[in-house]
Amino acid sequence: MGKTKQPKPIDLARKPRGFPDKRENLIHAEQDMIEKITGVYRRWGFEGLETGAFEYADALGKFLPDDDRPNAGVFALQDDDEQWMSLRYDLTAPLARFAAENWQTLPKPFRRYAAGPVWRNEKPGPGRFREFLQCDADTVGAAGAHADAEMIAMAAEAMRAAGAANGEFTIRVNTRRLLNAVLETVGASEDSTRLTILRALDKLDKFGVSGVADLLGAGRMDESGDFTKGAGLDAAGVKQVLAFAEAGRSTRSETLEALGQAVGTGEEAAAGLAELDAIARGLEALGAPESDVTIDPSVVRGLEYYTGPVFEAELLKETVDEDGNTVRIGSVGGGGRYDDLVARFTGEKIPATGFSVGVSRLAAAFSISGVIGELNGPVVVLNMDREDPSEALKLATELRSTGIRAEAYMGSSGMRPQMKYADRRGAPAVIMVGSDELEKGVVTIKDLKEGARQAAAIASNEEYREARPGQFEAPRADMIARIQAILEADQ
């Protein structure tokens, strides 16, 4: 037909990477997770707060050093007054802005939780999205280590509530002060060197000791042959940093002792040790088990606004996708102390600490390992009379009126496709009323789950169709009760 080339309709149906479509099961899993996590936050005394998706870019503080455009990591656009606005990349920066704006009237310390989408313009991958849900709790205006300990203990409880079982996760705790102390002892004074060392440390669990040693020294070659330049430490420096990074032991007190040896006697080192010691005591008082929370000197976290303790929630359980590949999920949450963030707005230094669960990533991990259950669909009333669907409509209405989730089949296909439809919807049961049933004053009900169980023992297709497994007739007046019985048995 056309000589001019038109894009085929299907070519237009493309989804930007990292912006996930979510169907029933995932939506439900995520919402359920958010309810459970915020339930924990509320029980610990935090109050809800919602803020908008956009913040002024300068409120988020993301500008390239000598550029008036927001950094590439955020999605940004200019308002009609030319001001740059950015989609929030976390829930902490908006909280800091809110706290600063309303500081006069807030109860102090201000304890709030928040849940919602955030956006990051980064390269997506398995469990990594450009739009994803976070669920945060923060305490603003509390300087003591007990506030950090509370965050950490509550984080463990939130992970449990979200569905991670004993031994499937861990919260790893460290403090920036100790990291600074180590950087001092190896004489890393240049900012770029310090960053490279910290980033290398952060990869201990990913690349192992030898990989990190390479990154601390000359550099590391990845498996595609690409080379990453290292921090350029000499052998003694590499050894010192690794000794620190590997000071983790199985209990918090043992780790603290090992760290005491590895970190030296400087002022910053002493402050860091004291900080972790205070947190450890807080954790004891809060009853956080050793298996939930460990002290791990290789935890670094985001490099910008954390000023003291940092912590990270990690899924330990291996996630294996349906092709049998192990998918690396990594961190599913994190947090720490950020004593200078609110000061950017108020000028007054206001200490704060918080924790964030990456709900989308956690749900993705569960989804990849196939542990998210299928939800039941509605009861489907088949339409047996293509000329007049009234009977099906009536039956569906009757079911709904008692609170049962039900629908009449709305398509125009025959019996078999209608059954396939019900199957695909995950319907617990279908109801059939044709001329036979009408005459006899009965309904035919098919329990699809029970039918599937029985069908497993049937070999031939002929027999299968004759047996009509899971199917029975009931007086019309008993329909509701029989369906309710099926729904209950299904719970």
Added chain:
RNA sequence: GCAGCCUUAGCUCAGUUGGUUAGAGCGCCGGUUUGUGGAGCCGGAGGUCCUUGGUUCGAACCCAAGAGGCUGUACCA
């Protein structure tokens, strides 16, 4: 961003040394005499072989550039 690999139907892949209307399996859609989901039977839809340019009488196949994807790595407030 950098590096490696990849691109033929919804998916997984065949496609002979370059040779007429490009195939399979699975999946999908429908029918199978009121009226039955999985694996029976019958039928059907679906592909400018990523794009553009070149070589050639002739290109899914050869060459070049581009785009997109996957993986690793960097970055990740």
